[in-house]
Amino acid sequence: GENVEQHPSTLSVQEGDSAVIKCTYSDSASNYFPWYKQELGKRPQLIIDIRSNVGEKKDQRIAVTLNKTAKHFSLHITETQPEDSAVYFCAAPPGGNTPLVFGKGTRLSVIA
Amino acid sequence: EAGVAQSPRYKIIEKRQSVAFWCNPISGHATLYWYQQILGQGPKLLIQFQNNGVVDDSQLPKDRFSAERLKGVDSTLKIQPAKLEDSAVYLCASSLVITGELFFGEGSRLTVL
Numbered sequence: 001g002e003n004v005e006q007h008p009s010t011l012s013v014q015e016g017d018s019a020v021i022k023c024t025y026s027d028s029a030s031n032y033f034p035w036y037k038q039e040l041g042k043r044p045q046l047i048i049d050i051r052s053n054v055g056e057k058k059d060q061r062i063a064v065t066l067n068k069t070a071k072h073f074s075l076h077i078t079e080t081q082p083e084d085s086a087v088y089f090c091a092a093p094p095g096g097n098t099p100l101v102f103g104k105g106t107r108l109s110v111i112a
Numbered sequence: 113e114a115g116v117a118q119s120p121r122y123k124i125i126e127k128r129q130s131v132a133f134w135c136n137p138i139s140g141h142a143t144l145y146w147y148q149q150i151l152g153q154g155p156k157l158l159i160q161f162q163n164n165g166v167v168d169d170s171q172l173p174k175d176r177f178s179a180e181r182l183k184g185v186d187s188t189l190k191i192q193p194a195k196l197e198d199s200a201v202y203l204c205a206s207s208l209v210i211t212g213e214l215f216f217g218e219g220s221r222l223t224v225l
Contacts (some may be wrong), residue, residue, distance in 0.1 A: 006154075032211040032212075034213070036214075046214065054133045055207070097210055099157045099210070101157070102154030103154050104154050105153065
């Protein structure tokens with residue numbers, strides 16, 4: 001089955017700096033790559049996603065890049081703010097049209 | 113638009129007791145999921161429904177967990193008997209399409225003593 005590895009498990013950055021979180025996946029048939037943000041005690045919420053026919057997608061301070069050959073995708077957050085502090089999860093669907101398999105999460109702390 | 117509703121939010125039981133969680137998805141979402149999230153980990157799929165049919169329950173511990181989705185709308189997840197390792201947040205999610213955005217409920221936090 002799909003194996004989704006996420007690194008790092010924790011990340012601390014100074015406010016205003018950039019943060020990068022990377023995920024690798026094992027199933028070459030995976031075609032959809034979302035990132036979810038989960039604040040403490042709250043539900044996971046989608047912040048950005050990318051499909052396999054696109055290499056990069058950007059939404060204000062957040063971007064996702066995809067390298068299908070290497071089977072990895074990354075979340076980039078620029079100009080980080082304290083409210084970006086949360087746990088971020090990547091996910092991928094094994095086989096392309098199946099339920100998402102989530103990574104173990106990255107706890108991001110933005111230090112003011 | 114109303115989100116995914118779950119209840120109860122919190123439940124504390126002793127091992128070997130039973131518990132049931134309820135979920136009402138977003139109106140019009142045919143696909144419903146139950147995920148288990150153990151503290152410090154990512155959500156792990158337990159079961160996926162498409163309308164009222166089970167699509168994937170390969171990771172559901174069927175000796176103690178059961179789930180149903182009557183009439184293709186609300187769903188219940190039951191654990192009987194509960195074990196200590198079942199302590200987790202049970203997240204219900206729904207989506208319009210399988211490879212699309214998942215809308216999660218607030219979750220039901222289970223503590224098994």
